Amino acid sequence: MSDMVIEKLPEFDHHQSATFIHDSKSGLRGFIAVHRGSTERPSFGATRFWKYPSEMAALRDALGLARTMSYKLAMAGLPYGGAKAVLMMPAHLNGRRSMLLKAYAERVNYLSGRFVTGTDVGLNQDDLAVMRRASKYMVGMKGNVTQSTAFGILHGIKASLKEVFGSDDIAGRTFAIQGVGKIGGALVRLLYKESKRIVIADTNRSQVSAIIRVFPRVQAVRAADIYREKVDVFSPCAVSRSITRKKAGEVAARIVVGGANSQLEDRKAGDILHRRGILYAPDYVVNAGGLISVVDEYEHHDFDAKRVLRRVLRIRKNLENIFAAARRTRRPTHMVADEFAEKYFNGNT
Numbered sequence: 001m002s003d004m005v006i007e008k009l010p011e012f013d014h015h016q017s018a019t020f021i022h023d024s025k026s027g028l029r030g031f032i033a034v035h036r037g038s039t040e041r042p043s044f045g046a047t048r049f050w051k052y053p054s055e056m057a058a059l060r061d062a063l064g065l066a067r068t069m070s071y072k073l074a075m076a077g078l079p080y081g082g083a084k085a086v087l088m089m090p091a092h093l094n095g096r097r098s099m100l101l102k103a104y105a106e107r108v109n110y111l112s113g114r115f116v117t118g119t120d121v122g123l124n125q126d127d128l129a130v131m132r133r134a135s136k137y138m139v140g141m142k143g144n145v146t147q148s149t150a151f152g153i154l155h156g157i158k159a160s161l162k163e164v165f166g167s168d169d170i171a172g173r174t175f176a177i178q179g180v181g182k183i184g185g186a187l188v189r190l191l192y193k194e195s196k197r198i199v200i201a202d203t204n205r206s207q208v209s210a211i212i213r214v215f216p217r218v219q220a221v222r223a224a225d226i227y228r229e230k231v232d233v234f235s236p237c238a239v240s241r242s243i244t245r246k247k248a249g250e251v252a253a254r255i256v257v258g259g260a261n262s263q264l265e266d267r268k269a270g271d272i273l274h275r276r277g278i279l280y281a282p283d284y285v286v287n288a289g290g291l292i293s294v295v296d297e298y299e300h301h302d303f304d305a306k307r308v309l310r311r312v313l314r315i316r317k318n319l320e321n322i323f324a325a326a327r328r329t330r331r332p333t334h335m336v337a338d339e340f341a342e343k344y345f346n347g348n349t
Helices: 003-007 055-075 097-110 125-134 145-165 182-191 205-214 223-228 267-275 289-300 305-312 314-329 333-348
Strands: 017-023 028-034 047-050 081-088 174-178 197-201 233-236
Touching: 017 055, 017 097, 028 055, 028 097, 047 055, 055 081, 055 289, 055 333, 081 097, 097 125, 145 182, 145 233, 145 289, 145 305, 145 314, 174 182, 174 223, 182 197, 182 205, 197 205, 197 223, 267 333, 289 305, 305 314, 314 333
Parallel strands: 047 081, 174 197, 174 233
Antiparallel strands: 017 028, 028 081
C-alpha cells in the first residue's frame, strides 16, 4: 500500500509510520501505526485482535486509534507518543493462536523499543504472557489494567453527573452500558449496588448471560435498541465509532461517558450530541486509567496501587476543566478536549 494512498485516508494525521506486518506460517497479518513519538521515548498503544473485513479496514482502524492514543497520553500528562497495533483475526485459527501472537511479538522487536504495547479488544492475559515471552516490549502483566480503566470511567461518570445534575451521587441514577466484556463488565460491578437501573447490550450473548447471573437486576436489550434507552448515562464500552451521526440523533441519555476508544464516528457526530444538549465526556480522557497503569509499570518496573490511583484520579480534574471551558465558550466538549491535548503534545514532542 503506497504512502500516497495512506496520506489520503481520513484517519491519516501526519503519522510517523504505518508498518504492515505478516507471517505466512501463522497467518499473521496486521499493522502497527505510530502517530507521535521521539528517539528518546517510546510510543504507547495496545494491540487489538479483531475480525476485520479487509486490510484497508484494519489500517484505518490502526491509524485512527494511534491518533487517539496521542491525545489520551497528552490529557493524562504522560510524555509519550501514541501508537496502535491491529491484528487481523484469521477465519480459522486452527490452534495457531500462540504461534501467531509469538510471530507478532517478534515483529514488535523489530521496532527496537520504539513501540510498547499490551492487550486490547480480542486479547487476554494468557495471550499477553505468550507475547511477553517473545518480547520485552509488552506491558500489563502487573497490576489490574481493567480495574484501573473502570475506576477512571467511574470518576468520569461522577464528574459528568455533577456537571449535568449538580450532584455526583450514583444513587438513583440509571445507566445503559453498551458492551459488557472486560471494561463494561467491570463497570457494571462498580455501579450495580448504588444505581437505580442498569440496562446492557452486547452481541456476545454468553457475556450478557454471565452478567445477569451475577447481577439479576440488570436488564438486557437488543444491541440496536441500547441507544434509545431513556437513562441518565449511556456508556459505550464496545467497539470504536459506535456513535455514528445517525446514532447520535437517537441517543436518549443525558450523558455519554464510556470506556470504548474512538466512540464518535467523526466530529460531526459529536456536534450532533452537543446540539441536542447531551453532555459527551471525551473518550480518550475518560478511559485513560488502563494506559496510566501500564505506563506506570513501564516507568517503575513494579506495581504500586496507591501511586496508580493518584494518577487515575486526575481524570476527573481533566474532565472538570474541559466541561468548564466548554460551558464558558459554548462549544462541544470534544473540540475543547482536542485543543487541550494538542497544546500539550505540540509543546512536548
